[in-house]
Amino acid sequence: MRIGFVTSHYENLGIEYLCSYIKKHGFNDLKLYFEPALFHNFFLDKNYLYENFFNFKKEILEKIKKDSPDIVAFSVISDNYAWSLEMAKKIKEIKKDTVIVFGGIHPSSVPEYVIKDGYCDFAIIGEGEEAFLELLTHLKENKDPHQIKNLAFRDLKGEIRINKPRELISNLDTLPFPDKEIFYKECKIAIQNSYTIIGSRGCMFNCSYCWNSSIKKIYPHNFFRRRSIPNIIEELEYAKNKYGIKRVTFYDEVFSADKKWLFDFASEYKKKINLPYFCCVHPYHIDEDTVKALEDSGCGAVNIGIQTTSSKLWKILNRNQNIDKIKNALSVLRKSKIYVYSNYMIGLPNQSVSDLEKDFIFSANYKSDMPAIYWLRYYPNTEILKTALKLNILNKDQIKEINESKKYLPYAITGNTFNKNYSKIANLILLSGYIPKGFADIAVKYKIYKLMPSKNLLFPAIAIMGYLSLLKGKKHNFHYLSVTDYIKIYIKYIFKKIKR
Numbered sequence: 001m002r003i004g005f006v007t008s009h010y011e012n013l014g015i016e017y018l019c020s021y022i023k024k025h026g027f028n029d030l031k032l033y034f035e036p037a038l039f040h041n042f043f044l045d046k047n048y049l050y051e052n053f054f055n056f057k058k059e060i061l062e063k064i065k066k067d068s069p070d071i072v073a074f075s076v077i078s079d080n081y082a083w084s085l086e087m088a089k090k091i092k093e094i095k096k097d098t099v100i101v102f103g104g105i106h107p108s109s110v111p112e113y114v115i116k117d118g119y120c121d122f123a124i125i126g127e128g129e130e131a132f133l134e135l136l137t138h139l140k141e142n143k144d145p146h147q148i149k150n151l152a153f154r155d156l157k158g159e160i161r162i163n164k165p166r167e168l169i170s171n172l173d174t175l176p177f178p179d180k181e182i183f184y185k186e187c188k189i190a191i192q193n194s195y196t197i198i199g200s201r202g203c204m205f206n207c208s209y210c211w212n213s214s215i216k217k218i219y220p221h222n223f224f225r226r227r228s229i230p231n232i233i234e235e236l237e238y239a240k241n242k243y244g245i246k247r248v249t250f251y252d253e254v255f256s257a258d259k260k261w262l263f264d265f266a267s268e269y270k271k272k273i274n275l276p277y278f279c280c281v282h283p284y285h286i287d288e289d290t291v292k293a294l295e296d297s298g299c300g301a302v303n304i305g306i307q308t309t310s311s312k313l314w315k316i317l318n319r320n321q322n323i324d325k326i327k328n329a330l331s332v333l334r335k336s337k338i339y340v341y342s343n344y345m346i347g348l349p350n351q352s353v354s355d356l357e358k359d360f361i362f363s364a365n366y367k368s369d370m371p372a373i374y375w376l377r378y379y380p381n382t383e384i385l386k387t388a389l390k391l392n393i394l395n396k397d398q399i400k401e402i403n404e405s406k407k408y409l410p411y412a413i414t415g416n417t418f419n420k421n422y423s424k425i426a427n428l429i430l431l432s433g434y435i436p437k438g439f440a441d442i443a444v445k446y447k448i449y450k451l452m453p454s455k456n457l458l459f460p461a462i463a464i465m466g467y468l469s470l471l472k473g474k475k476h477n478f479h480y481l482s483v484t485d486y487i488k489i490y491i492k493y494i495f496k497k498i499k500r
């Protein structure tokens with residue numbers, strides 16, 4: 001049985017976990033169909049270069065036609081759902097009996113919408129390993145798959161059916177390590193220069209804008225699970241030997257949740273892996289000891305979520321925050337060699353210009369290397385949609401369109417509250433790591449931020465600040481791949497495209 005995986009933009013850990021799991025059970029004929037999505041990101045509704053020159057849709061469809069896989073499985077987030085639908089439709093036109101399976105965050109959040117659209121035969125909700133294997137086995141043996149837990153589909157009468165959820169995998173150490181082979185063949189640089197790994201699944205927090213607030217409706221308890229330290233170290237030792245990896249990116253939602261775990265991890269990692277790494281931390285867990293442990297073990301960069309300094313907005317975001325903890329976390333991190341991204345959010349329900357001015361003054365006083373600010377995007381079935389409806393930021397039809405995710409929706413970003421002044425302050429926040437404290441007060445008092453451009457400068461700021469920080473001796477300062485890595489990847493794919 002030949003199984004094709006389709007995804008876009010980045011290496012995908014979900015697919016890698018599925019590959020290793022099904023390989024272990026005898027499904028070895030696996031192919032990857034990858035859209036590098038050059039010049040495309042989800043902050044724009046139109047991407048001229050991508051749409052007219054640099055997409056790989058044709059190449060993918062030609063390859064699929066040639067390989068003729070029996071199953072084509074898509075890993076889908078809401079932002080690439082429309083693309084996935086378009087591709088699924090064309091794959092069915094090539095070969096009608098190809099079984100199309102959608103899994104990942106989007107089908108898990110709104111399975112009924114995905115099945116209603118009618119382009120996939122099955123959607124898998126939540127963790128995919130066991131359900132996908134069961135589905136493949138049933139299809140291979142010509143058995144009726146319609147009782148499989150976690151599955152959504154249309155029954156013979158055309159009714160949408162969503163089967164019961166299965167138990168979560170409680171011991172993550174029982175899973176085989178993610179299989180990077182198909183992505184390594186596709187793009188060596190990505191695997192070697194930033195080996196992505198996840199040491200846990202789920203999250204202990206319940207932020208209203210995050211997809212965890214959607215999946216926790218199905219799995220309200222014991223959703224957060226962690227792998228053991230030896231299991232993580234073993235995966236990294238294997239990856240070091242096999243791929244010669246140079247750097248590690250931890251994709252755990254919150255890496256710093258348990259102090260004892262972190263200290264034990266840090267000492268083992270230093271002894272056995274000793275490569276620079278990136279991870280995400282929460283202000284609640286950061287103090288001098290944790291920072292020292294992170295720093296000593298090779299942590300080169302962290303992402304710390306502030307989101308807003310307004311306690312009124314913390315309630316809307318359902319974030320458990322404390323301003324003194326945030327101040328302390330930023331102050332101790334600043335004294336270290338770790339490159340610090342502090343994340344802020346803009347376009348929140350009830351967020352005023354004055355709230356953002358305060359965030360700006362705060363970030364100029366409690367500096368990080370890169371105060372990154374992101375527009376709130378309303379995602380399907382997240383808790384914050386309820387707030388947006390209550391406050392008339394979105395109406396019911398707009399929420400339906402967000403859940404459908406079939407087209408680019410300007411109001412999915414920030415609801416209907418977009419304001420140019422917000423963008424201007426946001427751009428000033430991006431620079432606040434370099435703005436003297438006293439000047440921040442003046443900039444607010446005289447509204448100097450109105451002189452800033454309103455175009456989103458986030459990506460150029462991340463690139464420029466990243467390189468500037470080399471002067472401060474901070475060498476491992478990107479989340480994932482460096483700008484130089486991206487340039488290499490772009491050159492590779494542009495050549496590929498031109499060669500055709």
Ligand code: B12
Nearest residue numbers: 009012013014073075077078103104124127128210211251
């Ligand atoms: C790592 C990560 C990234 C990485 C890489 C993403 C990638 N493609 O691998 C980076 C930093 C680049 C990134 C970027 C973005 N991300 Co991101 N990211 C994550 C994060 C933190 C972890 C994902 C992960 O690797 N999990 C580990 C694997 C093992 O789990 P998994 O992917 O869920 O896969 C399991 C199941 O879902 C299922 N499954 C997955 N695919 C499939 C396919 C089939 C066929 C089947 C059967 C099952 C299945 O089985 C897997 C194994 O159990 C999640 C949050 C989260 N916890 O999920 C956000 C998340 C996926 N990201 C999100 C967003 C919005 C983005 C961006 C759009 C941000 C932006 N504005 O640019 C971009 C888009 C990138 C893209 N095209 O993929 C949102 C998506 C929300 C939504 N409703 O779609 C999430 C959920 C964050 C959130 N808090 O809400 N992201």
